[in-house]
Amino acid sequence: MISQNEIQFLPLGGCGEIGMNMSLYGYGGHWLMVDCGVTFGDSSTPGVELIVPDPHFIIQNNQKLTGIIITHAHEDHLGGLPYLWRQLKCPVYATPFAAGLLRKKLVEVGLSELVTIIEFSSGNQVNVGPFEISFIPVAHSVPETHCLAIKTGIGTIVHASDWKIDKEPLIGLPTDEACFREVGNTGVLALLCDSTNVFEDGFSGSEGTLRQSMIEVISNCKGRVAVAFFASNVARMETCIRAAQENNRRIALVGRSLIRIAEIAKSCGYLSDCPEFIDVRDIGYLPQEEVLIMVTGSQGESRAALSRISNDNHPEISFTEGDTVIFSSREIPGNELSIGRLKNQLAKLNVHVIEENDAFVHVSGHPAREELKQLYDWINPSLMIPIHGETRHLIEHCRLAKKCGIPSALKVENGEVLSIRPDKAEIIKEVQSGRYAVDGRRLIPLKGDVMKSRRRLNLTGNALVTIVLDKHCELLKVPKLSAPGIVDDMGQDVVMHSKAVSSIEKTIQLMSRKQKIDDEKINRVVSSSIRKIFYQETGKRPMVILHIVRV
Ligand SMILES: [Zn+2]
Ligand SMILES: [Zn+2]
Structure with a gap:
């Protein structure tokens, strides 16, 4: 039970990584969750696209979770x-x-009727258990982003993830300096702060300035123009629309997530004076210099629109020589390979590519160093805890905060419980944390046996063997062997397949001369002989699954 004399902070995701944010605040016997994010799978998580934090801590012992703030x-x-x-x-x-x-996502998993969503706006205050929360509007790369001032009986915590300073964010309110200063004047016990761009000097730049540049860049393009960016960036979407209008181009949206976001944005009152989008099927009928398409897939995602168009695998659109693709986005670390593949494909088609290094076509949604310093100055916290960053970002952010005169800065990673008191803060324990894979309709531990086997299968293939034995341990039938992912037993590998089968027969015959052979021993010996023969033939040791049928 957490006392009234301390606030506990426990990140279950987002501290030590960029992605999968989930922070818990404990006070007076209650917990508050801030954000509940995902991160994305890669080649080390075969068959898994989404990964979520392990929520074990908050579920166990009926820990009192009073609300989740997004x-x-x-x-x-x-x-x-x-x-x-x-x-x-x-x-x-x-x-x-x-x-x-969120409502659209909840419908997809059959939860739309069950989840109570309480809507808030900038400047609102809500009481969630013992926490009094004020919502401070900030600029970011998605509309309606807020930092939180979380007031408790022993002091106020400011949770600042994600944000930037932009006087002209184009959609929504700019970062509210006055509101931060006001919170600062009442005293801030701790600031939890975005570390994504802590290595970037200066300022992140403004969406307003970017719009002018995009209009100009597009005015120099000849053929069709495709702009790729994160679908949720509604300001960027509006910028593309304005740039198209200024350059007499009609606009089409290509990609499910862009269409979904445009729909939600319009229902919230954004993009209200924008022209109708054209149907993708009509693009082919328009002169090339009169078209601008917004596409998903700036990170080279293989199933997204941009990759499909580049691979000539899209039902309605194809690129031709003289078209331009603008990457109005940042290369997210980890996506270099897929983006590289995409750019090579575009190069083969003689499509002109414009990216961040070629022209001013992107601004980040996270604070660079000068913006971080500005926020410290506005709220003057006693303690800074870096969040939203890999370990190297967190360490550098602590360094920066101390250099700027904040009395204390502490790195906390996923699973560590930090006790914050007015006079001191320290990590008091570590609890279970980790990752779960969203695998179809269920969640499975990322470090569990299922994922381990799947990784192994992916690397080495799989040998399935069935043997039928009588009570003397003699084989009653020829062993059945399938080895998907390693042997093509109907084609070129037929010889290897029969070699492996004879080796199983031989192994069993040798064993059956001895008495008392249990299944475990047969499993061990046969598996090892199969691995050996495949290693001799292919250089790989497959995973072996042996079924023993006793008759
Ligand atoms: Zn984020
Ligand atoms: Zn964000």
Whole structure:
């Protein structure tokens, strides 16, 4: 039980990684969750696209979770909720835009009737258990992002993830300096702060300035123009629309998530004076210099529109020489290979590519160093805890905060419980944390046996063997062997297949001369002989699954 004399902070995701944000605040016997995000699978997680934090801590012992606050509509902040809510079961607080996206996601998992979403707006205050929360509007790369001032009986915590300073964010309110200063004047016990761009000097730049540049860049393009960016960036979407209008181009949206976001944005009152989008099927009938398409897939995702068009695998659109693709986005670490593949494909088609290094076509949604310093100055916290960053970002952020005169800065990683008191803060224990894979309709531990086997299968293939034995351990039938992913037993590998079968027969015959052979021993010996023969033939040791039938 957490006393009234301390606030506990426990990140279950987002501290030590960029993605999958989930923070818990404990006070007076209650817990508050801030964000419930996902991260994305890669080649080390075969068959798994989405990964969520392990919520074990908050589920166990009926820990009292009073509410979940969603700070904004990015996947790394709300994408985990549809998969975890059944275990968390508590009210969710979100702005209309984030709630709009969340409702669509909840319908897909059959939860739309069950989850209570309480909508909030900038400047609102809500009481969730013993926490009094004020929502401070901030600029970011998605509409309606908020930082939180969380007031408790022993002091105020400011949760600042994600944000930037932009006087002209184009959609929504700019970062509210006055509101931060006001919170600062009452005294801030701790600031939890976005570390994504802590290595970037200066300022992140403004969406307003970017719009002018995009209009100009597009005015120099000759053929069709495709702009790729994160679908949730409604300001960027509006910028593309304005740039198209200024350059007499009609606009089409290509990609399910762009269409979904445009729909939600319009229902929240954004993009209201924008022209009608054209149907993708009509693009081919328009002169090339009169078309601008917005596409999904800036990170080279193989199933997204941009990759499909580049691979000539899209039913309605194809690129031709003279077209331009603008990457109005940042290369997210880890996606270099897939983006590289995509750019090579575009090069083969003689499509002109414009990216961040070629022209001013992107601004980040996270604070660079000068913006971080500005926030420290506005709220003057006694303690800074870096969040939303890999370990190297967190360490550098602590360094920066101390250099700027904040009395104390502490790195906390996923699973560590930090006790914050007015006079001191320290990590008091570590609890279970980790990752779960969203595998079809269920969640499985990322480090568990299923994922281990799947990784192994992916690397080495799989040998399935069935042997039928009588009571003397003699084979009654020829062993059955299938080895998907390693042997093509109907084609070129037929010889290897029969070699492996004879080796199984031989192994069993040798064993059956001895008495008392249990299944475990047969399993061990036969598996090892199969691995050996495949290793001799292929250089790989497959995973072996042996079924013994005793007759
Ligand atoms: Zn964000
Ligand atoms: Zn984020």
